[in-house]
Amino acid sequence: xxxxxxxxxxxxxxxxxxxxxxxxxxxxxxxxxxxxxxxxxxxxxxxxxxxxxxxxxxxxxxxxxxxxxxxxxxxxxxxxxxxxxxxxxxxxxxxxxxxxxxxxxxxxxxxxxxxxxxxxxxxxxxxxxxxxxxxxxxxxxxxxxxxxxxxxxxxxxxxxxxxxxxxxxxxxxxxxxxxxxxxxxxxxxxxxxxxxxxxxxxxxxxxxxxxxxxxxxxxxxxxxxxxxxxxxxxxxxxx
Amino acid sequence: xxxxxxxxxxxxxxxxxxxxxxxxxxxxxxxxxxxxxxxxxxxxxxxxxxxxxxxxxxxxxxxxxxxxxxxxxxxxxxxxxxxxxxxxxxxxxxxxxxxxxxxxxxxxxxxxxxxxxxxxxxxxxxxxxxxxxxxxxxxxxxxxxxxxxxxxxxxxxxxxxxxxxxxxxxxxxxxxxxxxxxxxxxxxxxxxxxxxxxxxxxxxxxxxxxxxxxxxxxxxxxxxxxxxxxxxxxxxxxx
DNA sequence: TTACAAGCGTGACCAAGGTCACGGGCGCCC
DNA sequence: GGGCGCCCGTGACCTTGGTCACGCTTGTAA
Numbered sequence: 001x002x003x004x005x006x007x008x009x010x011x012x013x014x015x016x017x018x019x020x021x022x023x024x025x026x027x028x029x030x031x032x033x034x035x036x037x038x039x040x041x042x043x044x045x046x047x048x049x050x051x052x053x054x055x056x057x058x059x060x061x062x063x064x065x066x067x068x069x070x071x072x073x074x075x076x077x078x079x080x081x082x083x084x085x086x087x088x089x090x091x092x093x094x095x096x097x098x099x100x101x102x103x104x105x106x107x108x109x110x111x112x113x114x115x116x117x118x119x120x121x122x123x124x125x126x127x128x129x130x131x132x133x134x135x136x137x138x139x140x141x142x143x144x145x146x147x148x149x150x151x152x153x154x155x156x157x158x159x160x161x162x163x164x165x166x167x168x169x170x171x172x173x174x175x176x177x178x179x180x181x182x183x184x185x186x187x188x189x190x191x192x193x194x195x196x197x198x199x200x201x202x203x204x205x206x207x208x209x210x211x212x213x214x215x216x217x218x219x220x221x222x223x224x225x226x227x228x229x230x231x232x233x234x235x236x237x238x239x
Numbered sequence: 240x241x242x243x244x245x246x247x248x249x250x251x252x253x254x255x256x257x258x259x260x261x262x263x264x265x266x267x268x269x270x271x272x273x274x275x276x277x278x279x280x281x282x283x284x285x286x287x288x289x290x291x292x293x294x295x296x297x298x299x300x301x302x303x304x305x306x307x308x309x310x311x312x313x314x315x316x317x318x319x320x321x322x323x324x325x326x327x328x329x330x331x332x333x334x335x336x337x338x339x340x341x342x343x344x345x346x347x348x349x350x351x352x353x354x355x356x357x358x359x360x361x362x363x364x365x366x367x368x369x370x371x372x373x374x375x376x377x378x379x380x381x382x383x384x385x386x387x388x389x390x391x392x393x394x395x396x397x398x399x400x401x402x403x404x405x406x407x408x409x410x411x412x413x414x415x416x417x418x419x420x421x422x423x424x425x426x427x428x429x430x431x432x433x434x435x436x437x438x439x440x441x442x443x444x445x446x447x448x449x450x451x452x453x454x455x456x457x458x459x460x461x462x463x464x465x466x467x468x469x470x471x472x473x474x475x476x477x478x
Numbered sequence: 479t480t481a482c483a484a485g486c487g488t489g490a491c492c493a494a495g496g497t498c499a500c501g502g503g504c505g506c507c508c
Numbered sequence: 509g510g511g512c513g514c515c516c517g518t519g520a521c522c523t524t525g526g527t528c529a530c531g532c533t534t535g536t537a538a
Contacts, residue, residue, distance in 0.1 A: 076391070076394075076395040076398075076399070078395075078399040079475060082398075082399060084394065084395055084398045084399060086391055086394060086395075097384070098384045098387060098388060101377075101380045101381055101384045102381050102384045102385060104384075104388065107388045107391055107392070108391060130373075130376075130377075130380075131373045131377070132373075134369075134370045134371075134373075134376070137369075137373070137376040137377075137380070138340075138369075138370070138376075140380060141340045141369075141376070141379060141380060141383065142340055142341050144380065144383040144384065144387060145336070145337045145340045145341045145343075145383065146341060147387055148337060148383060148386055148387050148390060149337060149343065149346045151387060151390035151391060151394065152315070152325055152346055152347060152390060153346070154394055155315075155323065155325060155390065155393055155394060155397065155436075156315040156317075156323055156325075158394065158397045158398065158436065159315075159321075159323045159397065159436035160315070160317040160321060160323060162524070162525085163524080163525070188484085188485065188486090189485075189486065190484095190485075190486095197394075197397065197398035198525075198526085199525070199526055199527075200485090200486085201486095201487085201488085201525090201526080201527080201528095202524090202525055202526075204485095204486060204487060204488085205487080205488080205525095207486095208486095208487075208488095220534090220535095221485090236318060401494070401495090402494080402495070427514085427515065427516090428515075428516070429514095429515080429516095437495080437496090438495070438496055438497075439515090439516085440495090440496080440497080440498095440516095440517085440518080441494090441495055441496075443515095443516060443517060443518085444495095444517080444518080446516095447516095447517075447518095460515090
């Protein structure tokens with residue numbers, strides 16, 4: 001699947017379109033055009049080729065990033081090299097707020113999954129904005145809340161569900177996110193495995209069962225949900 | 240271990256002491272005495288006996304709670320009855336913000352581990368404060384960040400570490416929290432098991448090994464860390 | 479077209495850890 | 509003091525799922 005590369009945009013700093021783009025970012029919904037453009041001025045744009053590391057765990061880090069194009073993953077890496085994917089962020093989503101709020105070092109690596117272009121904001125600039133604009137503070141709270149819920153969910157899933165259950169839950173989440181039975185992004189079994197804490201092989205076997213049961217359909221690496229209900233049931237704790 | 244029950248406080252509404260107490264809560268650090276007392280007026284206080292459920296997962300929920308005395312646990316419960324402890328909150332800590340920020344239903348149960356007394360704030364009252372006081376918004380952001388980091392850590396631990404590793408990490412966290420090698424609260428193996436997603440028996444065996452190795456000392460259910468370094472090493476991924 | 483790299487399917491094997499079943503210690507309340 | 513309720517220690521099993529080792533498919537590049 002080809003990386004979403006637009007003919008137009010190369011690193012040159014195109015202030016006008018940046019403003020427009022920022023207007024579409026949920027974090028900044030509720031800002032007036034004026035506020036938006038004053039924001040946009042503080043902004044830099046950087047591109048990262050697929051596979052490049054955007055930030056490292058334990059770096060001090062003092063910037064906020066917003067995905068302008070492409071897709072990035074947030075991962076933990078064990079010393080043996082195994083990866084755990086904490087999240088996948090697409091266009092309009094942001095990361096790096098934590099280090100920026102509490103001044104702790106970065107808590108995970110972030111890696112570009114496709115060629116990606118990111119908007120960068122420095123701590124002090126961002127901080128001032130947040131403090132002076134309750135709307136931004138509130139969206140930020142809302143976003144962190146959402147992530148915290150997801151994280152807690154994930155913990156619950158890891159402890160209470162077996163691997164097929166976790167896959168079922170993941171698929172339901174993804175389809176909900178895309179708003180249809182189709183899951184937008186094509187995912188490899190390897191990636192799924194890293195998202196739910198399992199091995200590639202086990203995912204393969206479970207996915208096959210789901211297909212055979214008719215709960216999902218897979219066509220050229222694109223998954224769609226057949227029977228939401230069966231999946232939901234499978235995603236429940238059983239005894 | 241006896242529940243911390245003070246001779247003084249029964250449900251009567253003692254505004255003065257409430258203000259003093261709120262002043263010690265991290266969430267409200269940075270508020271002027273005036274602001275504090277106007278806050279205190281919006282407040283109710285309730286007591287919960289040990290074991291009682293303070294709030295249920297999926298309840299709509301529109302209040303914020305602050306622990307005034309006692310201790311509560313945040314838990315997920317599978318339909319087979321297994322419990323996962325997401326966190327344990329002590330005096331001065333708060334819960335219930337999420338439902339209050341994003342208006343989603345509660346994401347977990349909260350249960351009193353000891354007889355506890357809680358301060359309750361209603362959504363609208365709290366919301367107004369947050370919006371008008373950047374300091375509170377900022378502490379809230381900081382607290383959510385902290386929790387998010389911990390949650391992500393926990394996810395990493397669940398996927399990358401074996402049971403002894405997770406215990407080691409937990410012990411290190413707890414001792415850090417208490418600021419000494421002694422771990423304040425006495426924990427049963429059962430509780431530890433639920434905190435790290437393991438069975439009581441496995442915890443028993445692992446703890447015994449740690450003792451035999453001299454990494455920890457246990458005296459009448461009170462744990463203290465002997466060799467921090469060995470624990471740290473055990474809490475790393477190994478191959 | 480061939481060639482090569484990713485990704486997938488599957489079988490065989492193994493081990494971490496869950497489950498069950500006890501027995502024993504310790505504190506508490508009658 | 510006797511009984512009861514918790515907690516902990518430990519052995520015997522068994523299941524889930526990780527690991528290894530292949531070989532097959534498919535998509536992409538020369």
